[in-house]
Amino acid sequence: MLNGTCKNTALQFSEKYYNQLNGVAMGSPIAPLMADMFMNWLVHNVNKIGCYLHILCRYVYDIFCAFDSKDEMDKIFYNLHKVHSNISFSKDLEAGGQLAYLDVLLKK
Numbered sequence: 001m002l003n004g005t006c007k008n009t010a011l012q013f014s015e016k017y018y019n020q021l022n023g024v025a026m027g028s029p030i031a032p033l034m035a036d037m038f039m040n041w042l043v044h045n046v047n048k049i050g051c052y053l054h055i056l057c058r059y060v061y062d063i064f065c066a067f068d069s070k071d072e073m074d075k076i077f078y079n080l081h082k083v084h085s086n087i088s089f090s091k092d093l094e095a096g097g098q099l100a101y102l103d104v105l106l107k108k
Helices: 002-006 031-044 070-081
Strands: 009-013 016-020 055-059 062-066 098-101 104-107
Touching: 031 055
Parallel strands: none
Antiparallel strands: 009 016, 055 062, 098 104
16 A cells, blocks of 8 residues: 555646656655654664764754764765665754754854
């Protein structure tokens, strides 16, 4: 049943019909559950994909991480992009010892 909701499903947008070839269509009732399951899997398996973090916090699809060095961050970011070809991650770096995360300004 899960495969049927994620592969080759039809959707309508602006009076045109489309085939959803991979993933779950935005607005689908199952989309938030699938996104949460994937992020739980990712956080649970982050060490298995070559990521060793001091701090890892997650809220929905936002992840906060602390690294030893920029090289370590780049390596982990590269490995995260290899998890699935259709999913990409973005990053925000601290500037001036500050980083905004979830509408909160974090300061060193």
